[in-house]
Amino acid sequence: NLSEKLQETFRRLRGKGKLGEKDVDEALRQVKLALLEADVNFRVVRSFVNRVKERAIGHEVLNSLTPGQMVIKIVHEELTKLMGEKAEKLVISDRTPTVYLFAGLQGAGKTTTVGKLGVFLRKQGRRPLLAAADVYRPAAAKQLQILGEQNDLPVYVGDGKNPVLIASEAIEQARQLQRDVVLIDTAGRLHINEELMGELQKIKKAADPAEILLVVDAMTGQDAVTVAQSFNEKLGITGLILTKLDSDTRGGAALSIREVTGCPIKFIGTGEKMDGIEVFHPERLASRILG
């Protein structure tokens, strides 16, 4: 792992006498490789390593008896700082119901996440209603309906034809049923599909959500930056949900997206069942990315 590689690098360099900037460069190359292997975007890796270098060429590292450990400490600190120093909660709007809009690429885990968050919020004493605004994918509404039935949450499907109408009608339905939070599931879409991104903007306008949550698969590679930037520019993303972290993926996409959009990671998905959701912990993801 990176910690061992850095110790090894510095042990080898130590043999040559006093450490200099070039030696730190060699150690930082190990950091770069570890981050690339973890799917951190290569531009983000470059700027991150430069920030680490600024701190690492100080006296504390060069004169330290354990420079490898010092560099690891700096990397860990910079990573945790970047991930967000503490968990950020979901915004609750002062109008009822609070609306949360979920968006993202195809297959990222939106529908499953909407179910999970519905259960999570209900356990916190809220009264969620789920809105099935994906009218394209075969049996998408059915998928959300089944999750709702299995977990005692009302699901609004409307006419199954017009996502903008379904969203606004779901909010109206929530008022009638005295539900205080609406979670809107939308169809997976490409950030480069103008028509579907336009539709999402219309849903946003009609629903006036307190949060627009981008759902991203934790195994996403270099493309994560392009996708997140595009969704952010077109919609304004208020939070990120990183799914499928129960896999062995390092999850570097989280770092890239965070660096490039500044959006806080609010939750992580850790399984297929409804209990597979956790509030985000920055230091845990930092350790995972470093391997």
Added chain:
Amino acid sequence: VVFHKKISPEFYDELEEILIASDVGYKTTSLLLDKLKERVKEEKTDETNEVKEYLREIIEEILSIPSPDIIHEGIPMALLVVGVNGVGKTTSIAKLAEYYRSKDKSCLLVAGDTFRAAAIEQLSVWSKRLGVDLIHHQEGADPGAVAFDGITAANARQVDVVMFDTAGRLHTKVNLMSELKKVHRVITQNLGERKLVNILVLDATTGQNALSQARTFDEAIGIDGIILTKLDGTAKGGIVLAIAVEFGFPILWLGVGENSEDLRLFDPGEFVKALFD
């Protein structure tokens, strides 16, 4: 893509960036650039355009892996479609049904995902749209039992191609991989004359984790070929180069959209061209 005119360290840096940005990965990128520099030395070239062309050739060669026959004349086939969650298995099966029908092959679909909400319904919608039969049990049924039902029905009806959809599963979940091995065993023990092709579906947006997926699914049931989906997005799917180098699995088809006609036979030359677009 703008390249430096002269061959220089900066020029190679630029090539490295393109490959890394395409999810080729650092290890495979270094391998490719080493091969390229050897070739440049041999050819004694100083034109960056020529160097770009050599790189294209090197990559195309790596990707030109002989693939299993996907259309056997007269020999019935079974396709077992596997992969992690959300990559496009179910939709790819719909596309394969359309592909084989266009070749006048009779098809049968098997709804082997008995776990996820509305998984059977999703495949059922596709089967109706495409006019192909579907074998399914109810949600929660044993996937091995569904597979047995599927392979015996396919043989009894003498269907040309039977396609098994499976539940998305993370390769790290030992119990789910055991379940897959069981499904695979049920199919292989009842194939008769049928030829089985195990297809791993990979999402083009996936990074280095695809290597771990490929390794684990191969260890479990043996992978004969890959379908790479979602290439209609901005991801380049470069991880398939790393997979080709490390495992040698051929890429069979590409998924380029959400409709049943959005399937292309894999062509190494076209893929490489798109990589550098």
